[in-house]
Amino acid sequence: MKNDDNKIIITVTGIDKVGIVSAVSACLAEHSVNIEDIKQTIMQDNFVMIMLCDIKKIKVSFKEFKENLLELAKKLKMEIWVQKKELFDKMHTI
């Protein structure tokens, strides 16, 4: 369970366009964040990508990493949520 602290969920939503996955993945690679799983769908004309990542080897603080991703979100005109995975595990399982 200790490991779970390093697992995060990144949710990217917005209007579909070329280069979203590439830009987000590049940013994650820059921070040494490993992508473990990606799921992608279109919901009500919106692009939705959910990534499961591991931040064990991250080089900066969680705060700084998140700020950088949110900065990227602005550039891409997408919405990005970065949250510890533990939240979803707790909320939706008994």
Added chain:
Amino acid sequence: MSYFNQQHIIETIKMIKIHHLDIRTVTLSLSLRDCCSTSCKKTGAKIYDKIIKYAKNLVSFAQETENEYSIPIVNKRIALSPISFIGESCDNTDYVYLAKKIDEAGQEVGVDFIGGFSALVDKGFTKGDLKFFEQIPDALAQTKKLCSSVNLGTSKAGINMDAVLKTADIIKQCAILTKDFDSIACAKFVCFCNAVTDNPFMAGAFCAVNEAECALNIGVSGPGVISSAIENLDKNADLGEVSNLIKKMAFKITTAGELIGRRLAQKLNIPFGIIDLSLAPAPNKGDSVAEIFQAMGLEYAGAHGTTLALAMLNDAVKKGGTMASSYVGGLSGAFIPVSEDLGMIEAVNKNSLTIDKLEAMTSVCSVGLDMIAIPGDTPNSAIAGIIADEMAIGMINKKTTAVRIIPVIGKKEGEFAQFGGLLGTAPIMKINKYSSESFVNRGGRVPAPIHSLNN
């Protein structure tokens, strides 16, 4: 390999983004029992130092935690031991001085509110309590973040009617001293019957004498999450299904609160205390307990059937919440503050919700008459009568009840008081015009009720 469920993630983000799921408060409960001394200055300094020592990281660590989970923590607060106890050993205690020191410490650590300017007088007054009572209005009028509470009755001891009368005077004094700001000091003062010892919510949070040195207590919110879930339920779903749905949503809200609370407690290196299951509204669209009643099928809060709707909501929240956390405490239920809930305000404006209906609702909700504005010229005896009625409901039904009422000086029925922030806007409500003076002025102690022959 970790697993994740897309639907769960999207549902959670919707709850936060659209339905205002948030942690209403993280409240550091802090004992001041080691701060007593014979000198008021020394006691003040000890209290100040202790608050700084324990709470200096509360706000920054709370911000860090909310960032990790992207769930807002709306308020950071501190609950202290009742100051009436801590100040009593001083020679010539200046409680206003202590209040200012506490407020100063609260400003220094950056919390939103600091509670515990409190006294427990359900069975009677000590000399210190009497002095403390006299100084509450000045203390509240001269501070910003300080909150005060008094316990006037319990199911075991009965009701201290003399204290009820004094409390009505305090409320009026508070109103007069802050008349230029719609009598806002009254919003920082609450009186209880059966006050709870680990409440994280203001104005009534204090660290009771039986509590640990320090602990982190959490209050969750999320009425919008419940109302939207009910709205999406089949319109023909029966009340059993509605109740079941509320339980499920309460479970989710509570686990989020517990997770964040435990995480923050760990960072602060203090024990996790309790999670309070209360559904606390905020004056924003979609963050209202009244909207839950509307989703259930009532046209406005206050319509016949509202008491049942509230009873069911309260019970289901407790059932779902207790499944989600090992340590549930505080007030735990649904709050029905008028000024802090847009749906309640609308119901008052539509003449659907009256003070009498609110009183009935308090017999099944978690607290009581909360954030109710009344005309500024209401006689003190009427205020005492309102408090007495509410205390009676708590005493007989063995539950916590409270009164936080604001006689808005210079305003009358139909006008509005503006408090701002979480405290919102209060329509001035109509009260009964007939006198309770001779009754309440009898004073004395109402004997404790019999606890058998329950009918």
